[in-house]
Amino acid sequence: MAALVAPVAALGLVLTACGGGNSGGNGLQDAGTQGVKTADINEQPLDKLKDGGDFKWPVDQLPDNWNYNQVDGTLLDGANIIGAVIPYVFSQNSDATVSLNKNYVTSAELVSSDPQVVEYKINPKAKWGNGRQFSWEDFSAQATALSGKNTAYQVSGTTGYEDISKVEKGTDDQDVKVTFGKKFAEWKSLFSPLYPKELNSDPEAFNKGWAQKPAFTAGPFKIKSVDQTGKTVILERDPAWWGDKPKLDTITYKVVERSALPDAFANGQIDFYNLNNDINLFKRAQSDANTVVRQSSYPDYTHVTFNGASSSILADKDLRLAIMKGIDTVTISKSILGQMQKDTAPLGNHLYLKGAKTYEDHSGPYKFDANAAKAQLDKLGWKQSGDFRAKDGKQLKVRLVIPSETPISQQTSQIMQSQLKAIGVNLDVQSVPTSEFFKNFVNVGNFDLTLFRWISTAFPIGGSKGVYYYDPNNINQNYGHVGDDKVNQLLDTASQELDDTKRAADINAADKEVWALGHQLPIFQSPGGFAVRKTVGNFGSPGYANTPYDYVKMGFLK
Secondary structure (H helix, E strand, C coil): CCEEEEEECCCCCCCCCCCCCCCCCCCCCCCCCCCCCCCECCCCCHHHECCCCEEEEEECCCCCCCCCCEHHHCCHHHHHHHCCCCCCCEEECCCCCEEECCCCEEEEEEEEECCEEEEEEECCCCECCCCCECCHHHHHHHHHHCCCCCCCCCECCCCCHHHEEEEEECCCCCEEEEEECCCCCCHHHCCCCCCCHHHHCCHHHHHHHCCCCCCCCCCCEEEEEEECCCCEEEEEECCCCCCCCCCCCEEEEEECCHHHHHHHHHCCCCCEEECCCCHHHHHHHHCCCCEEEEECCCCEEEEEEECCCCCCHHHCHHHHHHHHHCCCHHHHHHHHHCCCCCCCCCCCCCCCCCCCCCCCCCCHHHCCCHHHHHHHHHHCCCEEECCEEEECCEECEEEEEEECCCHHHHHHHHHHHHHHHCCCCEEEEEEECHHHHHHHHHCCCCCCEEEEEEEEECCHHHHHHHHHCCCCCCCCCCCCCCCCHHHHHHHHHHHHCCCHHHHHHHHHHHHHHHHHCCCEEEEEECCCEEEEECCEECCCECCCCCCCCCCCCCEEEC
């Protein structure tokens, strides 16, 4: 099962279904077969790993906000750092199941279904970096901040939290009772990550207090340094951590330009990198004696977001759908994936990815059809005038914003440019600095079309509702401002449906409506390839087990 949470700033080189174990060499797997591993992380017993070492982790950028629940905080790079220092009540496993993290909460039980009540028992050892013990008030403050009731909180999503009617103290401060006013089937998605009440109790603190760095943390690692000039974050073991001791001494996250990743790896400056669907990187990694290519059924897909806001030329739904029909995703997918895996069929669902038993392909009515696209544009009054169409003296020109330093983004945009010119649409490709791509363009709707990737989670509603639900007063991650009451209703119904089969049907019904709105155009699912140093254990291509990663077990072989 898949849902959207973290956007990735690239197709080219990077930003949550189907057994695990060691890779049998550098050969690539076919991500379209059942032979794909759920995870490929060189799993090792801890006694086979060295005690200590610095794991060097490349990122596109440092977090725009260390509060993952704030609208600027949802980037994958940020999540990959935050997960080592901030609590997750439930952790995802590689096969999209979830497990309770007993370092933080010893039990989490549904104690009543009508009304729905969940009781959490906090681990009495759990303390924040300021010395304060975890309490029910941390849960209460986060539920209030993310409820959507106070719009001064600039939240990335309200799903689930908006359904909570009250959070109460149980038998003591470490006993939390959460009562839902409306049923929320995916309650295990909540409080992951969990922030301290000091961050959530005030909108100013929520929005800006952790923009530069966390005030304090509560994980196996803590912040050693944040260097905005050198674009580096160093985490170190937290001596106050009450759980199992991490194998690594430190984790160093450093911004590395995507084009420089292979050389940085070869020079020992990083210990892995995402191959990001780039065949040249795949081939180079395969030829490196120090490298193994690890691949899994990875919850990551590339898409085009359409901007339906009144300020965009694509505010007209019929125009969005006509342009969608002019984009040949089969050709794009073959071009990008053809040498990496057999299955190059485009993705046909926004809410479930391939490998999920509930995946259905709903793309049929919206597949590439240049003649139908031309006829629709004619009908809308956009008449051919030279190379491109025009209406009322205005050329049909749409602006596609992509991040710089992303070869696959550039390749994809060039293919789209040629395809859309063939139906009379002028695609104006604007390449912007990767560090500004989300904050100054995507998040604020400064585009007509944009290309990026969604990293998925094990919770289709918990992760995706904020992307497809439309509330003009609370956009969340619906960056294109596209939606209607029908999608809202279907997502609301699904979120309250406790029966798995019925909920999947509701989610698939919602996906059909998302297609009909011209909201987003899925292109392809990632092959999930990572180049990893051969000496690294318990890390690689994690499947769904990246929310958060198991930072305690990763390390270097003896």
